[in-house]
Amino acid sequence: MRRTGPRPGRSSERRPHGAGTAPDVGLVVAAAMAPGTFAPSLSPRSAVDQGVVTGLATGLHYLLSAGTQDVLESTARLLAGRTSTASTRRTATIAVDCAAVPIGLALLRAFPPRAEDPLRGAVRQAAWRLGGTGLGSALLGGAGTGARLLDDRLGLQGRLAAVPLAVPVGLGTAYVLDRLRAGEQAEDTGGAGAPPPLTSMGVAAGVVGCLSGVAYGEHALTGLAARRLAAALPGPAGLWRLAGHAGVLAALGAGVSAVWHRAMRRIEARTSADVPVIEPDEAERWVPATVSGGPGSLVSWAGMGRDGRLHALATVRPRPLPSLPAGVPDLSVETVMGTPARATPVQVYVGLDNAPTARARVDLAMAELERTGALDRSLLVLVSPTGTGYVNYVAVAALQYLALGDVATVTLQYSRRPSPLSLGMVAGAREQNRLLWLRILQRLRDRSGPRPRVVLFGESLGAHTSQDVFLHWGTLGPDAMGIDRALWIGTPYGSGWMRQVTRGERPDVDPDAVALVNDHAQYAALAAERARPPRFVLVSHDNDGVTKFGQDLLWYRPDWLGPSRPRHEPDPAGSPRGIPPAMRWRPLTTFFQSLVDMKNAQTSGPFGAYQHDYRADLPRFLSDVFELPASEEQLVRIEEVLQVRESVRERLFAVVPGAVA
Numbered sequence: 001m002r003r004t005g006p007r008p009g010r011s012s013e014r015r016p017h018g019a020g021t022a023p024d025v026g027l028v029v030a031a032a033m034a035p036g037t038f039a040p041s042l043s044p045r046s047a048v049d050q051g052v053v054t055g056l057a058t059g060l061h062y063l064l065s066a067g068t069q070d071v072l073e074s075t076a077r078l079l080a081g082r083t084s085t086a087s088t089r090r091t092a093t094i095a096v097d098c099a100a101v102p103i104g105l106a107l108l109r110a111f112p113p114r115a116e117d118p119l120r121g122a123v124r125q126a127a128w129r130l131g132g133t134g135l136g137s138a139l140l141g142g143a144g145t146g147a148r149l150l151d152d153r154l155g156l157q158g159r160l161a162a163v164p165l166a167v168p169v170g171l172g173t174a175y176v177l178d179r180l181r182a183g184e185q186a187e188d189t190g191g192a193g194a195p196p197p198l199t200s201m202g203v204a205a206g207v208v209g210c211l212s213g214v215a216y217g218e219h220a221l222t223g224l225a226a227r228r229l230a231a232a233l234p235g236p237a238g239l240w241r242l243a244g245h246a247g248v249l250a251a252l253g254a255g256v257s258a259v260w261h262r263a264m265r266r267i268e269a270r271t272s273a274d275v276p277v278i279e280p281d282e283a284e285r286w287v288p289a290t291v292s293g294g295p296g297s298l299v300s301w302a303g304m305g306r307d308g309r310l311h312a313l314a315t316v317r318p319r320p321l322p323s324l325p326a327g328v329p330d331l332s333v334e335t336v337m338g339t340p341a342r343a344t345p346v347q348v349y350v351g352l353d354n355a356p357t358a359r360a361r362v363d364l365a366m367a368e369l370e371r372t373g374a375l376d377r378s379l380l381v382l383v384s385p386t387g388t389g390y391v392n393y394v395a396v397a398a399l400q401y402l403a404l405g406d407v408a409t410v411t412l413q414y415s416r417r418p419s420p421l422s423l424g425m426v427a428g429a430r431e432q433n434r435l436l437w438l439r440i441l442q443r444l445r446d447r448s449g450p451r452p453r454v455v456l457f458g459e460s461l462g463a464h465t466s467q468d469v470f471l472h473w474g475t476l477g478p479d480a481m482g483i484d485r486a487l488w489i490g491t492p493y494g495s496g497w498m499r500q501v502t503r504g505e506r507p508d509v510d511p512d513a514v515a516l517v518n519d520h521a522q523y524a525a526l527a528a529e530r531a532r533p534p535r536f537v538l539v540s541h542d543n544d545g546v547t548k549f550g551q552d553l554l555w556y557r558p559d560w561l562g563p564s565r566p567r568h569e570p571d572p573a574g575s576p577r578g579i580p581p582a583m584r585w586r587p588l589t590t591f592f593q594s595l596v597d598m599k600n601a602q603t604s605g606p607f608g609a610y611q612h613d614y615r616a617d618l619p620r621f622l623s624d625v626f627e628l629p630a631s632e633e634q635l636v637r638i639e640e641v642l643q644v645r646e647s648v649r650e651r652l653f654a655v656v657p658g659a660v661a
Contacts, residue, residue, distance in 0.1 A: 022067070022069040022070045022073065023066055024140060024166045025069040025133060025136050025166075026062040026063065026064075026065040026066030026069065027062065027166035027170060028136035028137075028139065028140050028166045028167075028170040028173070029061050029062070029065035029133060030058040030061045030062040030065065030170065031058075031166065031167045031168075031169070031171050031173075032136065032170040032173040032177075033058060033061045033174070033588075034054060034170075034171075034174070035174045035175075035178070036586045037054040037057050037058065037589050037592075037593070038050065039586075039589075039593075040582050040583055041580070041590075041594065041597050042544070042579075042583070042611075043596075043597045043601060043611060044600070045593075045596055045600070049596045049599075053589070053592045053593055053596055056588075057588045060588055061588060065133045068129050068133040069133050069137060072096050072137070073093055073096075076089060076092035076093040076096040077089055077092070093137075094141060097133075097134045097137040097138050097141070098134065099134070100131060100133065100134025101131045101134045101135050102131075103127075103130060104131020105127075105131055107126075107127030107130070108124060108128065108131070111123050111127070113555070113556050115503075115556050115558070116552060117556075118551075118552070121554065121555025122555065125554070128587060136169075136173075140165060140169050143165045143169045144165060147165060225247070286313055287313065287315070288315060288317075288344060289372075290344050290347070290372045291312050291346070291372075292347060292348050292349045292350065293308070293309065293312045293349070298371055299348075299349065299350055299354050299364060299368055300354060302353070303353035304349060304351040304354065304413075305351040305352065305353065305389050305413060307385070307388050307390040310649075311347065311349055311390075311391045311393070312349065314393045314396065314649065315345055315400070316333055316345060316397050317333070318332060318334065318341035318343070318344045318405040319332050319333070319334050319341060329644065333400060333401055336401055336638065336641050337401055337630075337634055337637075337638075338637075340404075341404050342405055343377060343404075343405045344405055345407055345408070345409075346372045346373065346374040346377060346408035347396070347408070347411075348365055348368045348374060348410040348411070349391070349411045350364050350365045350368070350413065351389060352389075352413045352414070352415075352416060358428065358435060359435065361412055362412070362432065362436045362439060365436055366436075366439055366443070369443075374408035374410065375408070375443065375444065375447065375452060376450075376452075377406050377407055377408040377452055378403070378452055378453065379399075379403050379406065379408070379452055379455065379626070379628075380410070380453070381399060381408065381409045381456070381457055382433075382437060382440075382466070383396075383409050383410065383411040383456075383457050383458070384412075384429065384433055384457075384462040384465045385411055385412075385413060385414075385462050386418075386460045386461050386462050387417050387418050387420070387461050388415065388416060388417065388418055388419075389411075389413035389414075389415070389416065391462075392459050392614075392615070394618050394646065395457060395618050395622065397641075397642060398618050398619045398622050398638060398642060399457075399622055399626070399628070401619075401634075401638050403628055410440075412432055412436055414428055414432055415429070419460050419461035423494070426461070426464060426465055427468075429465035430468040430471075433465060433466060433469050434469045437469065437483075438481070440454070441454075441481055444482065453484045453485075454482050454484055455483065455486060455487075456483050456485070456486040456487070456488075457487050458486075458491075459489045459490055460489075460490045460492065460546060461492060463489065463491040463492070463495065463538075464491060464492045464495045466486075467488065467496075468497060469481070470497050473508060474506050474507075474508030474509040474510075475508065475510045475513045475536060477497075478535075478536060485536070485625055485626050485627070486535070486536045486537070486625075487537050487621055487625045488538045488539070489538075489540075489621075490539070490544055490614055491538050491540055493546070493548055493550040498516075501514045501536070502516050502538070503559070512530050512531065512532065513535045513536055514534055514536050514538070515527075515534035515536070515538070516538045517537065517540075518539075518540065518541055518542045518575060519539075519541075519571070519574055519575060519577070519609070519617065520617060520620045520624075523537065523539075523621065523624070533624070533625075535625075537621065539614060539617060541610065541611060541612070542560075542566070542577050542578055542579060543575055543601075543610070543611055544611050544612050545595075545597030545598035545600065545601040545611070546598050546601050548560060548594055548597065549594040551591075553585075553590050554587075554591050558585070561579065561584060565578065566578040566579070568580050568581060574608070574609040574610065574617075575611065607642075607643045615642070615646065619635055619638045619642065620635060623635065
């Protein structure tokens with residue numbers, strides 16, 4: 001008779017039915033989530049980008065799921081009791097794993113998602129992890145049981161049962177879930193192409209290997225230190241192991257802090273240094289008297305910083321210069337617009353090194369406004385710069401053309417670091433802007449005679465720092481500050497004011513006064529539908545990762561990934577509308593994908609309107625939003641001239657466009 005039971009010498013080597021170690025369960029969940037890391041997102045990813053996303057996402061899924069399974073197994077042992085048999089403990093583990101699934105689902109239902117609620121988000125993530133880990137363990141246990149039954153039926157003498165099943169079970173689960181979702185979503189009509197999978201997997205393996213190596217090294221170092229300390233000092237080894245972990249973390253934190261501060265000092269030194277082609281006497285030779293840093297200015301040229309000096313050199317001349325170097329085109333207001341300029345543009349800019357405190361910088365800016373006659377212009381533009389102090393050259397030049405020179409801009413620098421490294425300075429920038437704008441409002445109210453219209457412009461972090469002045473004021477805030485119109489481009493997702501005025505209903509928000517659009521055609525259609533054009537306009541490209549990335553992606557599916565997302569519409573001439581249908585929210589994965597999208601969005605490219613580059617959008621938006629009418633012929637000439645100015649500036653100064661400032 002054929003023998004179907006376990007063979008001698010092998011039964012003790014087989015894993016018990018339904019049993020799965022924590023590392024095995026971690027592999028199941030990590031393998032199930034790995035294919036989703038290759039899904040398209042807002043921007044194309046290189047093989048290195050994809051490897052980093054896959055490595056970080058799957059590595060964290062593995063660690064968190066393995067840790068959760070450890071907790072479930074400990075709970076099972078506690079329920080089974082210390083004197084229970086191995087079989088009883090296995091049964092208890094299976095029961096706890098199976099119970100974790102409905103418990104996790106119940107918690108998810110009991111705590112519906114909310115943006116800006118990290119505590120609720122942490123509860124939901126714990127519930128998701130609990131249910132996912134329990135399901136992974138149950139699937140692995142079922143697959144192991146099936147493999148053993150099939151092994152015995154085929155008489156393979158344990159060969160099939162010895163095959164590791166964690167990764168195949170995880171990948172199979174991913175395939176089934178994707179097939180189920182495929183019937184629920186529309187056909188994918190757009191999205192960024194995936195990078196080479198083999199290269200990406202190699203990078204991902206390297207990322208996971210490095211993280212594992214660091215973890216192993218820390219574990220070995222801590223164990224060695226614990227044994228030495230326990231032998232020399234009183235106390236158990238377990239206590240000294242905890243002390244060792246704390247010591248390693250403290251040393252790591254101190255090292256990271258030292259490297260960070262050194263890197264910030266080097267970055268700030270670079271953003272304060274002169275561009276090689278700028279000589280010390282450039283201000284006297286090329287900067288008009290109505291521009292900060294020029295002849296008679298109260299603002300020193302040296303203290304304006306690199307971006308402040310470049311901003312001063314980029315001013316538009318109202319009339320042709322008497323003599324131009326050979327090959328240099330005449331790009332004055334009079335020549336480009338085909339009509340005489342009304343006035344000479346004013347540019348007030350105060351750098352961090354021009355005065356020691358925010359109050360002193362505001363005092364200096366007010367004195368410079370008086371000196372230059374800025375309040376005599378018909379339009380006063382409050383500009384909040386990006387992190388390094390950069391002011392969009394295209395925006396300022398377009399304003400000076402459209403207003404025929406009858407315009408003044410005023411800017412205060414608040415940081416010397418690139419925008420991603422200046423997030424901690426938003427509060428200081430907000431208070432500095434508020435103080436300046438209130439002083440200007442007071443001065444205009446005390447002024448006899450004509451007053452300029454006051455409008456607001458901000459780009460990227462400059463949009464965030466300017467909107468923060470009105471936080472919790474809704475659209476009443478700009479009205480109270482005397483601001484007639486505002487145009488913000490590339491507003492970061494972290495802006496609280498933007499979310500307040502674009503989500504839901506608030507008593508302090510006039511919804512008809514606000515517009516959030518992807519392109520000018522969308523704005524024009526929206527303005528035509530309303531009784532009056534929107535006064536506060538936010539231009540945010542749908543594929544701009546800067547406007548989409550936020551920490552709440554860790555626990556919350558944002559509206560732009562919800563069922564009401566706009567249909568994806570490719571646009572060869574500009575930024576496409578909508579979100580790729582295949583892109584959806586995945587725990588951890590979407591956070592890392594969007595982080596890479598944010599990084600890639602700030603990569604400079606040719607003059608255009610794509611991702612975090614809004615240069616080509618600006619002339620028509622500025623004309624409509626700030627009510628600076630121009631003929632179609634004039635707008636086309638402005639757009640052509642702005643491209644020429646940008647190409648010349650980039651050749652001369654080797655300056656990265658403002659998207660990366």
